[in-house]
Amino acid sequence: MNYTEQLGINAKNAEPEIASASTMLKNKALSAISKALTENADLIIAENAKDLQKARENGMSVAMQDRLKLDEKRIKDMAKGVDEIIAFNDPVGHIIEGFTRPNSLRIAKTRVPLGVIGIIFESRPNVTVDASALCLKSGNAVILKGGKEAINSNKCLGEIMRKAVESVGLPADIIQVVDSTSRETTNELMRLNKYLDVLIPRGSARLIQAVVNTATVPVIETGTGNCHVYVDDSADLEMAVDIVDNGKTQRPSVCNAIESLLVHKDCAEEFLPMIAERFKAHDVKIYGCDRTIEILGETVEKATEEEYAKEFQDYIIAVKVVESVDEAITHIRKFGTKHSECIVTKSLENAEKFQKKVDASAVYVNASTRFTDGGEFGYGAEIGISTQKLHARGPMGLNELTTIKYLINGNGQIR
């Protein structure tokens, strides 16, 4: 038996205990985790320092080093995140619907945990804690495979959480951090159908594509967002400037940030200079179509299909002037990743058409795409934004970490 299979067996053995644990016990475990993180801050920072040391040696960019770094403040934030999950409703045992059939058979459609969840992620070590806490609260065992650049931090966080859950009487194996940086282990994890019920990749488009191509375990894709704002000819242009600027510059590295701007030809001449002016504050680089270059001048580089397809996650945007709302919809249909799309308009007809015809998890009229977020929707912490159509779409919270079990009670009914 290899190492990956052993992880699977450990998780499956621990699963029944966490699946049937009471909400009170699970909350006690979360509380113990939160406390242990705070108490072990020095240890975490020391282990994290090893990763940072290696990162510097390997010439990692300063921005990436910053994502990797854990300090007192960030550890406190992680602990606070865990505490917040204590207050969430436990989805397990919820009766979604229930009814009695004509033959007196009583049927209850209930929520149960998914079972064992695999999470494959990159760089940021806080995912180890966030994801574990959400899986624990929803009654699932979890196997976490983080990036090799954070291996010491992740292992340390894992050990602290395992001791914490054990201290309240739950099996440590409900949380396992993969102690391997080999690609082989990742590949084995993706095909561990016997023990894994679902696999959630979190990270770059490249990572997610690799998982989709290799995995036989059911996958929930998260997070690639090539999001657009379309500024209609009837738009309130001041509002459009705010929405486009917010979508692009408020936090460009996240998946609900916008990457492309589509502008109706009849307002392009007025609008493009307005947004270009606003973009100066963040020195946003613009790629554009010929008409955009005509209006904004030679500082704009010519956009090709490559730029329209790209998730920059940076202060960069691709701009296109379009003939109509229909051309905008067609463009989004071609280049969008079905995450979040927005129209700025005063036209009821165009608003309705855009919301009906654009195929995405969230379609906005006159508001920033940055709101596609579990917290902003009022659902609380999330494990990711699903961009696929099966099981979950949009922000995935605790409900999305459960499945259905029909409980059927009779007194001898047969067909």
Next chain:
Amino acid sequence: MNYTEQLGINAKNAEPEIASASTMLKNKALSAISKALTENADLIIAENAKDLQKARENGMSVAMQDRLKLDEKRIKDMAKGVDEIIAFNDPVGHIIEGFTRPNSLRIAKTRVPLGVIGIIFESRPNVTVDASALCLKSGNAVILKGGKEAINSNKCLGEIMRKAVESVGLPADIIQVVDSTSRETTNELMRLNKYLDVLIPRGSARLIQAVVNTATVPVIETGTGNCHVYVDDSADLEMAVDIVDNGKTQRPSVCNAIESLLVHKDCAEEFLPMIAERFKAHDVKIYGCDRTIEILGETVEKATEEEYAKEFQDYIIAVKVVESVDEAITHIRKFGTKHSECIVTKSLENAEKFQKKVDASAVYVNASTRFTDGGEFGYGAEIGISTQKLHARGPMGLNELTTIKYLINGNGQIR
């Protein structure tokens, strides 16, 4: 561009029209399909005869020939099945929940079609019609790949339906029957991520396993059912005989039929002869553990792990005498396929334990597993019984052929 990709493009082009079609128009299309099937019965029977001719030449079993055969009565039943779907509620556009956030952002969580659905199935040509009708009503385009033994029947049914939907003004390409029997086409279909939103295999465990191993398109597994009845020591034994007999013999070829019987040691001596006596009416072959052979005698063949793992789909059953409800649960955990499981008991404690600890889509107390069925649940026609945990579990009706779209309306909100 190859043939499979062309099918994908056709479907994606037709998708927006069916996705935004009104319920009235979709019902009109269903009505036209139903009428066309009845009117073209002679043509269908003639094409089906070609398949039957070939089947006889290839030495197909009589039972399989019967599954393949279409006659007046079966065509009328197919048409009636389509008519019934007209009466179902259209899930598209349903608002699952809606709320206004503190910043006045209005969020509506709505149901939209999945998009393009691929269905890979075996032998029975009625699936071509059932599945098309369900996909149409739920606003999806469908690509159907049936078994090679039914190719003439499937193509004929496909053509009739395509003409019918065209006659009401919908694009024919919302229904496409794959005109190829090659394995290569099937493999291409399974990796057609660019055009297919979901793949639903219907058929044998072998087919479903092949799809799970090969597909990169998200899959919904359906239908493998290694279902058990556990007869507790406290059971009403007459009731247990009825439930076991019904589960095994009422329709042994379907996925919710039972394949194994577990009996508590304290009632085995009384119960096993009772059920063996009842099984005589259908000449049910019994494989059993040593204790079963002790009680029932040498007519029982020794059961190995192979029999406990097997979905016989026939008048064959594997029997095991167990020490306790816990041993029964452990056995089901090892051999079950998470479809439908049943306990017959008078003990509240054991009933609750069984429903809590057994991991399956439907867990019964004192009723036949044969009720795991869209119609029996009151949900209407189904596209299959999902045995996986993602997206859908148990009978899959129209709701399960949809996904989520969040519609968000604001007046300039930014973060």
